[in-house]
Amino acid sequence: MHPILKLVVQRIALGLLLLLAVSLLIFAGTEALPGDVAQSILGQSATPEALANLREALGLNEPAMTRYFKWLGGILTGDFGVALTNGQDIGQAIGQRLGNTLFLATSAAVISVPLAILLGLVAARYNGRWPDKLISGVTLSTISLPEFVAAYFVIYLLTQLIPIFQPVAMVFPGMSFWEKLQAVALPVIVLVLVVLAHMMRMTRAAVLNVMQSAYIETAELKGLGPMTVIWRHALPNAIAPIISVVVLNLAYLVVGVVVVEVVFSYNALGQYLVDHVAKRDLPVVQAVGLIFAAVYIGLNILADVISILANPRLRHPK
Amino acid sequence: MPDLLEFKNLRIEATSYPPGEPPRDVVLVDGVSVSVAKGKVLGLIGESGAGKSTIGLSAMSFGRGGVRLTGGEILLNGRNIRGMDAAGLRALRGREVTYVAQSAAAAFNPAKRLMEQVIETTLHHGIMGRAEAEARAVMLFGKLGLPNPESFGRRYPHQVSGGQLQRAMTAMALCPKPDLVIFDEPTTALDVTTQIDVLAAIKEAIRDTGVAALYITHDLAVVAQVSDDILVLRHGKMVEYGTVADIITAPKQAYTQALVSVRSIDHHEKPEAPAVLSVQNITARYAGTTFDVLKNVTVDLPAGQTLAVVGESGSGKSTLARVITGLLPAAQGRISFAGRTLSADLAGRTKDDLRELQMIYQMADVAMNPRQTVGTIIGRPLEFYFGLKGEAKRQRVQDLLDQIEMGKGFIDRYPAELSGGQKQRVCIARALAAKPKLIICDEVTSALDPLVADGILKLLLDLQAREGVAYLFITHDLATVRAIADRIAVMYRGQVVRYGGKTDVLTPPYDDYTDLLLSSAPEMRIGWLEEVLAHRKMESAGN
The missing domain is CATH 3.40.50.300 (P-loop containing nucleotide triphosphate hydrolases)
Known part of the structure; x- marks a missing residue:
């Protein structure tokens, strides 16, 4: 087998193993929570018989291991179970919201990743001079703002001072792509502001690190211009650290944006999770937790694979 | 006819930051005046800190780190390039003057194929089209004795040996048909048996292309094989300047004499002991x-x-x-x-x-x-x-x-x-x-x-x-x-x-490997390189 293929297969296998471990952890974590689901559904005034009946119906009397494997088996066959609070099918509820989450995350990523890398390259090109300081200053101030402050600031600016957007980002099934895009414009702007600095700083640092190499001097002595040197000779060797930070931010865009969702009333996975945590609806919490973990692990495997592919030593062994 | 390159009273400074003391300016090179005619090779020799590399790079008006070219003239093809603007320098670097670094392993971009890097300068300056440049690179690979010249350029730097990379870097420097090549200790990092091959390849390539060269090294025996003239440097100042024969057979300055006669130790083998x-x-x-x-x-x-x-x-x-x-x-x-x-x-x-x-x-x-x-x-x-x-x-x-x-x-x-x-x-x-x-x-x-x-x-x-x-x-x-x-x-x-x-x-008699090793150590006399190559019994391990 080609060594790269072997490495990739290894990474994926490790990822699956990790996911299994996470599922165990999530299940054990929710198991360890104090209190009783049946009690919390029926309230303090429930009769002992009612409680016992409900426990029986929910399968809470079975041993934990049996319930874990039932749960896992269900998920593997696409059955996430039903929500305790409203009896809704969890898979269905998640499906639509996951779409919204991915739509928002993708929109923000498509703008922020190229922009951050470009700004990072420009900052590295003018290292220590005013464009570098300006870019670092602006992006660091936006990352320093808590998301909700940034969000309210953007809302005030773009709906009150210059009223071109709606302050809420409601999306419904049946909206056209363009309408959806307009609806998420404000949260996308906020998310771009939040994730830009991290990726830009890493691009700048990784490129500057490579700029110390002897082959950069070789390129300069060939008479190449500074931007050509950075683009052609520095960036290809700085890919690995940049990718890993980009992926961390992508993962954040998927799993960590609940505050922004709430501010803009955007109906996505984060809000769904928080709602059901408040209601102690454990099957929902477990399912969403597992999906978030899968996103995280999947994206990190992707980063590993890209880093491996970016390394000519692995791509073209001796 | 004016010389290709002439330094007139060159002065180079840098700022040093000693620990715990305020920064101060130090003079790296002072009062160096020397010239290189078309097609000639000037050897720059001295210990570390003598300013050899600094002078070499100044022929491209390049200062490494905080090095500043502060005085004198650097005349390249008749014009002073000291203080030239960035665009002017970019136009001459890689076109009129090219550079071969000490560690080719570090000087090649690990992420790019060799051919792409070897012809980059030639394409960038519009000296030739891609097909013509690739053909020239393949010709140079062959001339420098690289294996399979046709396919060599498709490899990545990590896929070839150190000696081969050093030759590829020489090909990279010669590809755009420059007037002058700066060789900065091109064989120092190599094993002796590999050094001799690379040295021979460089010497032949210089002769065949008629390019002029600055050859920088700390090894007088090496520079004696490839140079026409030698400039001995110490602490950034000229010690002695003359033809190779003058310097190695009749050095005038005490410092040059010490360099020529180094290894004065005479140690006799002790008798057997437990x-x-x-x-x-x-x-x-x-x-x-x-x-x-x-x-x-x-x-x-x-x-x-x-x-x-x-x-x-x-x-x-x-x-x-x-x-x-x-x-x-x-x-x-x-x-x-x-x-x-x-x-x-x-x-x-x-x-x-x-x-x-x-x-x-x-x-x-x-x-x-x-x-x-x-x-x-x-x-x-x-x-x-x-x-x-x-x-x-x-x-x-x-x-x-x-x-x-x-x-x-x-x-x-x-x-x-x-x-x-x-x-x-x-x-x-x-x-x-x-x-x-x-x-x-x-x-x-x-x-x-x-x-x-x-x-x-x-x-x-x-x-x-x-x-x-x-x-x-x-x-x-x-x-x-x-x-x-x-x-x-x-x-x-x-x-x-x-x-x-x-x-x-x-x-003697030696086994083949000891013979190769002993004969590969450079000796300080003119014509040594040709003599050794004519008598070799075995290929060096680095190839």
């Missing part, structure tokens, strides 16, 4: 591999004498040191030391085993903790092995410093305040502090300038005579071997191919 170290049938491999780095190695080292282990990189000499010190336990074989059998594993050795077997490394600056003073560094083994403390320890450190001829005032200094030779002396004192029976010296003079290295070798011989310590001296440099060894082991691909007393080993 062995302090006996390495028997050692075979070793690194964890997780099946390749034997050492195969059945057997050598003896008599007490109070020096065994030189010579060979090229990859021959297993440093691995042998690792096996003897216990860092890499041998797979098979036995090591006896001072009459007892040593445990193969470091963990199984007694404190006395550790004390009596000390080590000195090639890179003295990374072998010392930069945050400790010389007194702390040398005092550590005194405390660890002998329990010395306070004034007694300080007194003993001072004695050791006297022994390495560093005297008062060094005890409270930090490594960063010492020169390369002084750092290596401190490492020697640290090894001596343990009162060892054997010191393993791993390429201890390789990173030093010839005159400084000479001083270190004299000191080591001196200490041996006084303390009776034995040395296992690992080196790739035959001149060093001649200067210091009593016995010699020649290693090649993990095996000892020749072993015995110095006189026997260095007396």
